[in-house]
Amino acid sequence: MTSRTYKTSSAAVKVEAVVVTGGWGDFLINREEISSSIYYHASDFSRLGNHMFQVFHYNGEDILLLDFDRYLNKYFSITPSGKSCIIFFFDIRPGSPLKEQAALFMKTACGETALSNTAAVKITGTAALHHIPLKEFHFFPEPVRTPLVKQGILCLRITETAGIQYLIDLHTLMATQLERISTGYGNE
């Protein structure tokens, strides 16, 4: 009689994710999406307008910026507050619907035709890099999964301490919001 032993992989697949925390809950962003980030004092942005999307002048470029605080307020009824905020910069993927939507917005907002290939997201809160085992991520149950994925909310992680964390796709999230604006829902 022979016996067989099957080895299981000891190295669990992990996702390098940025956990953004603001006292209002946590959001996760895949580290691979982000090219750089900068902390600011929240008061530095007090002069920004009241719109979800802004044109942010940085390093000699006009960059499309999503004010995630306004997104949270609109869709999660959360009003983030705090002394520090962080801006994540990311490269717009070639072929992404965001490229077209961003070009349309920038042209309308400031007549900008030479579009930067960089976009940005501003969030009030702090960020930390975590290596999260893939098995800790869960899909939303159907049928709510499909519309959330369409909005750029890909999946979730539930922790004992922090509660629920949403993994967001910045490209999809921004593109769908810009599409709402271009179809008449307004940049509120």
Next chain:
Amino acid sequence: MDNDELIAKLESSSGEGEDTLSVEEEIIHKLLIFQIDDRKYAVYADLVKEIVINHDLYFIPFVPPYITGLINRQGQPYTVFDLKMLFTNERLQASKVMIMKSDSDFIAFMITDVAEISGIPSSGINLVVSSETESTFIGSCNLRGEEIFIINVQEIYNRLANDLQNI
């Protein structure tokens, strides 16, 4: 009565006995009766996995108002419905959640309380045939003079799927 007649009568009477027995063995449906505020509803008890109390509910956007959020059960998120919002457009204030048993549709219902588990014979269930309400309710039963509607869990799930297509 000769033996042939005796056997014939015995055969015919045993047939009657079987009919009688089948009537006596009418299927009894076990219903879980629960309350949404003071109003009672029912679901087939074998569809219910568990009742949880004071559990964290997590908000999710881009869903109809009758979805109150997600609940976590052993790492599996369940979509929680507010049936009061679905039926009357008013939000239910409750701390109990009824988790439904399914391998694929992870849904749960906010409830005020569990009233009882009751065995109702098939003949005691009036199946709904009108087009207006047949989606939401399978039928109703009369329990001590009170008419209780039986929730059609699958149709409520289907309604959400349909509503989400329009969001």
